[in-house]
Amino acid sequence: MEQILLINQIFLFLNVAVGCFLAFWVLLANPREKLNRIFFIVTILMVLMVVFASLGFSSNEPQQASIWYRLNGGVVVLFFIAAYFFSIYFPKKIAENRLLTKLVVILCSLLFLISVFSNLIISGIAEKEWGMEIIFGKGKLFYYIPIIILTLLIIYNLFKKYFVLTKEERLKVQYVLMGIFVFALANFIFNVGFTFLIGSVQFQHFGDYSVIFFLGFTAYAIVKRELFGIKVVLTALLVGLIAILLLLDIFVFTSQGWLQGLKGVIFVIFLYFGYLLIKSVLLEIQRRQEIEKIDKAKSEFISIASHQLRTPLTAVKGYISMILEGTYGQLAEKQVRPLENVYQSNERLIKLVNDLLNLSRLDAGKIEFSPELISLEEMVSDLIEELRINAEKKGLYMKMVKSLKPLPKIMVDQDKLRQVILNIIDNAIKYTNKGGITIELKKIDGEEEIKVSDTGEGMTKKEIESLFQMFSRATAGTQLHTEGAGLGLYVARQFIEMHGGKIWAESPGKSKGSTFYIQLSIHLDPELLKTKTKTITKTANDIF
Amino acid sequence: MKKILIVEDEKILAEMYRDKFIEAGFEVSATFEAKEGLKLAKKEKPDLIVLDILLPRENGVYFLTELRNDLEISSIPVVVFSNFDDPETKRTALRLGVKDYLIKTNYTPKEIVAKIKNYLK
Numbered sequence: 001m002e003q004i005l006l007i008n009q010i011f012l013f014l015n016v017a018v019g020c021f022l023a024f025w026v027l028l029a030n031p032r033e034k035l036n037r038i039f040f041i042v043t044i045l046m047v048l049m050v051v052f053a054s055l056g057f058s059s060n061e062p063q064q065a066s067i068w069y070r071l072n073g074g075v076v077v078l079f080f081i082a083a084y085f086f087s088i089y090f091p092k093k094i095a096e097n098r099l100l101t102k103l104v105v106i107l108c109s110l111l112f113l114i115s116v117f118s119n120l121i122i123s124g125i126a127e128k129e130w131g132m133e134i135i136f137g138k139g140k141l142f143y144y145i146p147i148i149i150l151t152l153l154i155i156y157n158l159f160k161k162y163f164v165l166t167k168e169e170r171l172k173v174q175y176v177l178m179g180i181f182v183f184a185l186a187n188f189i190f191n192v193g194f195t196f197l198i199g200s201v202q203f204q205h206f207g208d209y210s211v212i213f214f215l216g217f218t219a220y221a222i223v224k225r226e227l228f229g230i231k232v233v234l235t236a237l238l239v240g241l242i243a244i245l246l247l248l249d250i251f252v253f254t255s256q257g258w259l260q261g262l263k264g265v266i267f268v269i270f271l272y273f274g275y276l277l278i279k280s281v282l283l284e285i286q287r288r289q290e291i292e293k294i295d296k297a298k299s300e301f302i303s304i305a306s307h308q309l310r311t312p313l314t315a316v317k318g319y320i321s322m323i324l325e326g327t328y329g330q331l332a333e334k335q336v337r338p339l340e341n342v343y344q345s346n347e348r349l350i351k352l353v354n355d356l357l358n359l360s361r362l363d364a365g366k367i368e369f370s371p372e373l374i375s376l377e378e379m380v381s382d383l384i385e386e387l388r389i390n391a392e393k394k395g396l397y398m399k400m401v402k403s404l405k406p407l408p409k410i411m412v413d414q415d416k417l418r419q420v421i422l423n424i425i426d427n428a429i430k431y432t433n434k435g436g437i438t439i440e441l442k443k444i445d446g447e448e449e450i451k452v453s454d455t456g457e458g459m460t461k462k463e464i465e466s467l468f469q470m471f472s473r474a475t476a477g478t479q480l481h482t483e484g485a486g487l488g489l490y491v492a493r494q495f496i497e498m499h500g501g502k503i504w505a506e507s508p509g510k511s512k513g514s515t516f517y518i519q520l521s522i523h524l525d526p527e528l529l530k531t532k533t534k535t536i537t538k539t540a541n542d543i544f
Numbered sequence: 545m546k547k548i549l550i551v552e553d554e555k556i557l558a559e560m561y562r563d564k565f566i567e568a569g570f571e572v573s574a575t576f577e578a579k580e581g582l583k584l585a586k587k588e589k590p591d592l593i594v595l596d597i598l599l600p601r602e603n604g605v606y607f608l609t610e611l612r613n614d615l616e617i618s619s620i621p622v623v624v625f626s627n628f629d630d631p632e633t634k635r636t637a638l639r640l641g642v643k644d645y646l647i648k649t650n651y652t653p654k655e656i657v658a659k660i661k662n663y664l665k
Binding site: 300303304306307310311313314315317318319321322325327350353354357368 | 554556557560561563564567598626627628629630631634635647648649650652653654
């Protein structure tokens with residue numbers, strides 16, 4: 001009995017001290033912020049709630065206990081009003097239902113008066129050997145039902161905004177929900193579990209004291225900008241809960257000295273390993289965060305670097321094209337060719353920068369995927385027109401064979417698919433010196449197929465096998481052209497695979513031309529539509 | 545005559561696009577800064593704005609946010625034309641209602657003019 005009182009007092013003192021510290025920590029972090037002020041009020045009410053309950057429990061006279069318990073009941077109601085406002089403002093304000101807010105305030109004020117000044121909720125006090133116990137009155141249900149409704153309303157408010165919050169804000173809500181969960185769990189263990197096991201409510205105050213978890217989590221979520229991942233918190237919680245249970249077991253349920261000593265040693269060993277466990281989880285998360293930071297910095301660097309590289313290339317491309325178009329006066333015939341050469345060289349550099357940018361994003365394991373409904377026929381037709389001039393300069397024909405029936409629109413990432421088809425037709429022109437290129441579109445079952453055939457150099461089987469790998473070029477590539485870095489088809493394969501599609505090449509052999517196929521499903525897999533960011537970690541690892 | 549406002553900090557590029565748009569029969573005003581661009585948009589009421597993203601001081605996203613919050617000019621169509629190919633920025637710009645987010649190096653001035661004419665139809 002004395003031991004329970006002592007533990008009770010220690011827990012009470014810790015609760016008050018930590019509670020007050022948290023209240024002022026949050027308030028002083030940003031006194032002008034409404035959320036911080038509301039948390040301050042919530043915490044002070046919580047501390048008062050625990051203090052009044054404890055004073056009621058340890059009073060010497062029933063009359064005195066009744067006053068404390070009634071004050072406790074009243075403060076609980078005030079606490080729920082404050083918690084309701086907290087759910088509106090945390091982590092950022094949502095549009096409140098003003099009528100509902102007024103209703104909550106009026107009803108709870110009424111409930112406060114009833115619980116403090118009438119016998120409806122607390123009708124009397126029973127003296128037990130371990131302390132004073134409440135005898136509930138007839139209005140018990142009228143007290144608990146609004147409290148339960150208010151609790152549900154608070155959780156609903158938090159959940160409702162959860163889905164429109166940013167990742168960091170969601171983590172804050174997770175912290176608060178975790179605090180509520182621990183508080184509820186501890187109450188369940190001490191109020192329901194122990195009552196059932198021992199047949200007495202003498203340990204219920206330990207449930208009240210666990211409110212410090214709720215306050216701690218919430219305060220941390222409000223004040224700190226960067227929060228630990230929920231895994232660390234869960235690990236720490238588990239270790240903490242087991243430690244509390246072990247401690248209770250030693251002091252409350254064990255009477256023999258030698259057994260207490262043995263359990264004490266186990267407790268110390270547990271604490272040491274628990275500490276190691278939390279430390280290792282923390283270290284693991286810190287490492288991951290560092291890697292994420294480096295990845296982000298790398299990605300930003302690539303974006304900025306490619307921007308800086310592209311700017312002069314844009315000026316060269318723009319001015320040369322305008323000179324060739326005659327914007328700055330008629331050109332002499334012999335000036336045209338050198339300028340066209342400059343233009344083409346510049347285009348090669350632009351393509352290289354684009355490929356390197358794509359590659360770096362694939363390497364980072366993340367690349368944006370933004371599908372939209374488009375007409376493949378229109379896209380291919382535009383691309384052919386764009387590239388026709390290059391084919392004609394080499395004396396090659398370029399024709400498009402459309403499907404008899406118009407093809408249905410298809411969900412694709414337009415920019416990426418455009419890049420892939422452009423790359424393949426451009427290669428076909430590059431590696432063909434006689435004849436031409438035929439682009440055929442057709443529907444095969446649930447898929448649309450783009451077939452690009454040329455009458456060019458052709459490839460051996462071995463060359464085809466390594467064609468879609470990085471830095472790979474068929475020998476025709478090394479013999480006829482030296483400009484390609486061998487990145488284009490690798491990137492093309494990644495992009496088509498992002499769509500859940502297929503890309504491959506066929507060739508009857510050297511000097512017999514090549515055919516490239518792309519097949520895309522008309523109805524994109526809904527799983528691919530769900531996420532805007534496609535992670536290709538596996539292929540990123542394959543690269544280096 | 546349709547009016548175009550170019551917000552572009554690279555002087556060489558701004559001049560180049562201005563030349564091409566004038567040649568294509570547009571009335572062009574140009575500026576290097578976002579704030580100045582907003583002032584010009586209010587004054588000139590262009591039919592379309594061609595906007596770069598990386599600008600000195602306030603960037604293109606700032607420009608778009610301010611533009612959308614100002615009822616007087618919020619309905620002016622904007623085409624982002626930048627070499628800053630950042631997915632996050634692109635998403636933000638599209639959310640702020642831009643017609644398109646084009647990468648400069650992928651288009652000649654002639655192609656850009658054709659695209660802009662298309663948006664103004």
